[in-house]
Amino acid sequence: MIELRGVSKTVLSGSRPLTILQPTDLTVASGQFLSIVGPSGSGKSTLLGLIAGLDTPSSGEIVIDGVDITDLDEDGLARLRGAKIGFVFQFFHLIPALTAFENVLVPLEIAGEARAGEKAAVLLRDVGLTDRGHHYPSQLSGGEQQRIAIARALANDPPILLADEPTGNLDSANGRHVVDLLLDVNRSRGTTVVMVTHDAELTARCDAVLTMRDGRTTAAAVGQP
Numbered sequence: 345m346i347e348l349r350g351v352s353k354t355v356l357s358g359s360r361p362l363t364i365l366q367p368t369d370l371t372v373a374s375g376q377f378l379s380i381v382g383p384s385g386s387g388k389s390t391l392l393g394l395i396a397g398l399d400t401p402s403s404g405e406i407v408i409d410g411v412d413i414t415d416l417d418e419d420g421l422a423r424l425r426g427a428k429i430g431f432v433f434q435f436f437h438l439i440p441a442l443t444a445f446e447n448v449l450v451p452l453e454i455a456g457e458a459r460a461g462e463k464a465a466v467l468l469r470d471v472g473l474t475d476r477g478h479h480y481p482s483q484l485s486g487g488e489q490q491r492i493a494i495a496r497a498l499a500n501d502p503p504i505l506l507a508d509e510p511t512g513n514l515d516s517a518n519g520r521h522v523v524d525l526l527l528d529v530n531r532s533r534g535t536t537v538v539m540v541t542h543d544a545e546l547t548a549r550c551d552a553v554l555t556m557r558d559g560r561t562t563a564a565a566v567g568q569p
């Protein structure tokens with residue numbers, strides 16, 4: 345469960361304070377698939393970065409599975425991210441010098457997973473790319489790279505997956521494929537998913553849609569089942 349209470353973010357723009365996220369309350373129940381939509385610059389990435397503990401709020405509390413992450417220091421935040429949160433980015437951020445298989449293997453080895461190789465192979469299978477494991481990112485399509493990035497994000501079986509415009513760099517067919525995969529992850533593993541997207545069409549099958557504008561959220565609407 346993700347709970348935000350009065351969470352805001354103010355940054356300095358030149359010498360003037362600029363509030364890029366107005367005080368926000370939000371609850372995402374475990375196992376929910378929430379989409380966040382809104383125009384560029386409306387604060388979507390800011391909100392996601394705060395939930396991920398990549399950034400600290402100017403006010404308010406962020407509670408992840410009962411832990412107030414605004415109380416944690418850098419080490420505590422890093423541990424929480426490692427245990428609880430997978431992150432997927434618009435531009436994939438795969439390591440170019442490593443194969444697809446190795447990209448998925450890295451977080452498993454860092455976590456000291458005893459059967460890292462076997463787990464990486466299962467993850468590649470789960471995203472439908474068993475036969476692409478030996479390819480380098482540059483040899484894969486955008487959609488394939490994003491599926492590898494999703495496999496990597498799932499390596500340590502996080503209960504929460506955050507995705508910032510995961511389809512933003514893909515054509516519509518590949519974008520749908522990636523959203524299908526995220527929905528499948530949500531249903532089959534029970535992973536809580538929060539996905540930022542530009543594309544309102546992709547939100548139709550989510551549990552709820554949150555719209556942002558000018559650093560404010562509107563009430564979450566329940567999507568079509």
Ligand SMILES: Nc1ncnc2c1ncn2[C@@H]1O[C@H](COP(=O)(O)OP(=O)(O)O)[C@@H](O)[C@H]1O
Binds near residue numbers: 382383
């Ligand atoms: N560190 C920062 N300093 C100043 N302005 C920022 C900073 N981070 C984000 N912004 C501004 O805050 C607004 C919201 O940004 P962002 O959350 O990235 O929006 P979105 O993801 O919806 O496009 C934008 O106008 C952006 O330029």
Ligand SMILES: [Mg+2]
Binds near residue numbers: 388389390508
């Ligand atoms: Mg953004």
